[in-house]
Amino acid sequence: MPAKIPATIVTGFLGAGKTTLIRHLLQNADGRRIALIINEFGDLGVDGDILKGCGIETCTDDDVMELSNGCICCTVAEDFVPTLEKLLARDTPPDHIVIETSGLALPQPLVQAFNWPEISTRVTVDGVVTLVDGKAVAEGRFAHDVAAVDAQRAADDNLDHETPLSELFEDQIACADMIVVNKTDLLAPIEVQGLSDRLRHDARPGVQVIATSMGVLPAAVLLGQNAAAETSLDAREAHHHHHHDDEDHDHADDHPHHHDHDDFESFTVTRGEISDPADFSRKIAATIEAHDILRLKGFATVTGKPMRLTIQAVGPRVDSYYDQRASTRETRLVVIGQAGLDRAAITAALQAA
Numbered sequence: 001m002p003a004k005i006p007a008t009i010v011t012g013f014l015g016a017g018k019t020t021l022i023r024h025l026l027q028n029a030d031g032r033r034i035a036l037i038i039n040e041f042g043d044l045g046v047d048g049d050i051l052k053g054c055g056i057e058t059c060t061d062d063d064v065m066e067l068s069n070g071c072i073c074c075t076v077a078e079d080f081v082p083t084l085e086k087l088l089a090r091d092t093p094p095d096h097i098v099i100e101t102s103g104l105a106l107p108q109p110l111v112q113a114f115n116w117p118e119i120s121t122r123v124t125v126d127g128v129v130t131l132v133d134g135k136a137v138a139e140g141r142f143a144h145d146v147a148a149v150d151a152q153r154a155a156d157d158n159l160d161h162e163t164p165l166s167e168l169f170e171d172q173i174a175c176a177d178m179i180v181v182n183k184t185d186l187l188a189p190i191e192v193q194g195l196s197d198r199l200r201h202d203a204r205p206g207v208q209v210i211a212t213s214m215g216v217l218p219a220a221v222l223l224g225q226n227a228a229a230e231t232s233l234d235a236r237e238a239h240h241h242h243h244h245d246d247e248d249h250d251h252a253d254d255h256p257h258h259h260d261h262d263d264f265e266s267f268t269v270t271r272g273e274i275s276d277p278a279d280f281s282r283k284i285a286a287t288i289e290a291h292d293i294l295r296l297k298g299f300a301t302v303t304g305k306p307m308r309l310t311i312q313a314v315g316p317r318v319d320s321y322y323d324q325r326a327s328t329r330e331t332r333l334v335v336i337g338q339a340g341l342d343r344a345a346i347t348a349a350l351q352a353a
């Protein structure tokens, strides 16, 4: 039987730097044929578009497959398995598969999908790489509010005490074979050290914690971990996601793991050209702050400029750069946040001239 093709799962919260890390990996693949599968939250394929448009020879449209918008764990049968099978059926199958999960995905159900009969004989999970946005964690974005939790506990013992953010974060850490503390350029060395120590303590025993910025890590470090993660799922659970509703018992086959898609939402704002990128960035930053937006990204066209402007905002930081010729004069931005976003107000703020 031929050796199984290794697959690396890259997970991490919204904006942690998954696409950036993968882009560096593809640029430094040392001759490996890497195929990419991308699962995004939001209906605008920003990450796929950035990677396809990156001009890297080993990264053609054919090498990047996008899963339809949605949760990978709920679309395993109709979307993920067929995508993987298509990849395996190629004349020259890839040497390695890299899967970028949506920043809101729990990695466990995806790892579990590798136990599907059609897949388990041919592919193995080489390792789960969890990226951490060092700056966001240092700012306390994932820490739950201990006082509020205690008050809630006192009020009702049956409540779910975790916030969706802290729960996701802990699940992504618990599943990791390697944790990458990214964005160290935004942190003092002592903060990097403290955070790395904490994560090492929270992770499963023996998990490597590596600090970097812009996802710069050699392919030989990221790939070839030989973890066979699909065989040790039990050790990778931070939460059992039990719900207190008896109706809600999970069906192991079709939905292995309960989680709340309703905790988060996304929508797309479109508008015409912008005239002043610096001013538009300030407007985005103000809108993010006013509405508690977690992530905002997309492409803008600027009056008089043939190139499109890629816009990336994570929390309060807004980055933008021209990456390729614009194919339309439209500006499209995907907005992601916890449920309850004021879509009308956000849209109006971003559409204002």
Ligand SMILES: Nc1nc2c(ncn2[C@@H]2O[C@H](COP(=O)(O)OP(=O)(O)OP(=O)(O)O)[C@@H](O)[C@H]2O)c(=O)[nH]1
Binding pocket: 012, 013, 014, 015, 016, 017, 018, 019, 020, 021, 047, 102, 103, 182, 183, 184, 185, 186, 212, 213, 214, 215, 295, 297, 312, 313, 314, 319
């Ligand atoms: N300062 C700094 N910015 C970074 C670093 N890594 C990534 N970024 C920036 O952070 C933003 C988000 O990076 P991405 O690579 O798109 O993050 P992602 O995890 O793929 O985001 P989602 O797919 O939306 O979850 C971009 O503007 C990156 O340029 C880093 O190490 N330092």
